[in-house]
Amino acid sequence: MHPVLIAGSSHPQLAAEVAAELRVPLTACTVEHFPDGELDICLTGEVRGAEVFIVQSLHAPVGEHLLELALMSDACQRAGAASVTAVVPYLGYARHDRRVSGREPLGARVVAELIAAGRVDRVICLDLHSRAVEGCFPRPVEHADAVPALIEHVRARIGQPAVVVSPDLGAVKRAEAFARPLGLPVAVVHKQRLSGEEVKAQAVVGDVEGREVVIVDDMISTGGTLVAAVQTVLAHGAKGPVTVVASHGLFVGPARERLAAVPLARVVVTDSVPFAGPPGFPLERVRSAPALAASVKRVLGLG
Numbered sequence: 001m002h003p004v005l006i007a008g009s010s011h012p013q014l015a016a017e018v019a020a021e022l023r024v025p026l027t028a029c030t031v032e033h034f035p036d037g038e039l040d041i042c043l044t045g046e047v048r049g050a051e052v053f054i055v056q057s058l059h060a061p062v063g064e065h066l067l068e069l070a071l072m073s074d075a076c077q078r079a080g081a082a083s084v085t086a087v088v089p090y091l092g093y094a095r096h097d098r099r100v101s102g103r104e105p106l107g108a109r110v111v112a113e114l115i116a117a118g119r120v121d122r123v124i125c126l127d128l129h130s131r132a133v134e135g136c137f138p139r140p141v142e143h144a145d146a147v148p149a150l151i152e153h154v155r156a157r158i159g160q161p162a163v164v165v166s167p168d169l170g171a172v173k174r175a176e177a178f179a180r181p182l183g184l185p186v187a188v189v190h191k192q193r194l195s196g197e198e199v200k201a202q203a204v205v206g207d208v209e210g211r212e213v214v215i216v217d218d219m220i221s222t223g224g225t226l227v228a229a230v231q232t233v234l235a236h237g238a239k240g241p242v243t244v245v246a247s248h249g250l251f252v253g254p255a256r257e258r259l260a261a262v263p264l265a266r267v268v269v270t271d272s273v274p275f276a277g278p279p280g281f282p283l284e285r286v287r288s289a290p291a292l293a294a295s296v297k298r299v300l301g302l303g
Helices: 012-022 062-078 106-118 131-136 147-156 169-182 225-234 255-260 289-299
Strands: 003-005 029-033 041-043 049-057 083-088 120-125 141-142 161-167 186-194 199-205 210-221 240-251 264-270 284-285
Touching: 003 012, 003 147, 012 049, 012 289, 029 062, 041 062, 049 289, 062 083, 062 106, 083 289, 120 289, 131 141, 141 289, 147 169, 147 240, 147 264, 147 284, 147 289, 161 169, 169 186, 169 210, 186 210, 186 225, 199 225, 210 225, 225 240, 225 255
Parallel strands: 003 049, 049 083, 083 120, 120 141, 161 186, 161 210, 210 240, 240 264, 264 284
Antiparallel strands: 029 041, 186 199
């Protein structure tokens, strides 16, 4: 039997592209709201005995998209699905994978258990914030990798000499993985986070002087970290404008205004969350459907 692919409401266009990659139709499912705001989920396609894959990106509003995913999975299980896999291009709360003072929740663990509460059998995630997040899940996690596609997109667009820059210590491994296929050196910006939106960066470890810079991170949220990194490498003699690459482009709060205020050649992200940049914004999107479809094939034993 062919796999059954269902689109959640968070990113139907990406779900359609994954279906096209797999050459399977999307199975119908309606998502509406009762007058009191509760979700009304109804499967209108057949899932009995099928291996079901639900595509749902957990961007804002995270809570509603998360509950919708759990309800969809429960509906599929009760309709006789052989298995249910959650395909989550962007996992909300993935940055909450550790506690600092011991007084905060472990958000990544809570979200992982809520997904499992919908009786999901397996989860496919695209470029998790850290591999440690996998340990939060009580279900197996398959990792879809968008980095190769991001590398190929950038390869022909940067001049020489160039350097890949990690905007903080937490992104060093990601920067190294990005730089290795390109044969480029790596530099690291030393930053201090002052608040959830404010970042202070002062020093650069590595040589950026006279080089084109590719700053690599896992996501762009408010843009504070990346803007601080851009300003720091330029202050240390790097050539502008700068290329910024991230797997997930959230662009929340003041992100667009912040990024527009610094010299950027391009901002490269995947389409893991829907976003339409304002006119003149140098946004370049890389398709994530091939990487997600490849993970689905592995789960099905076809890849």
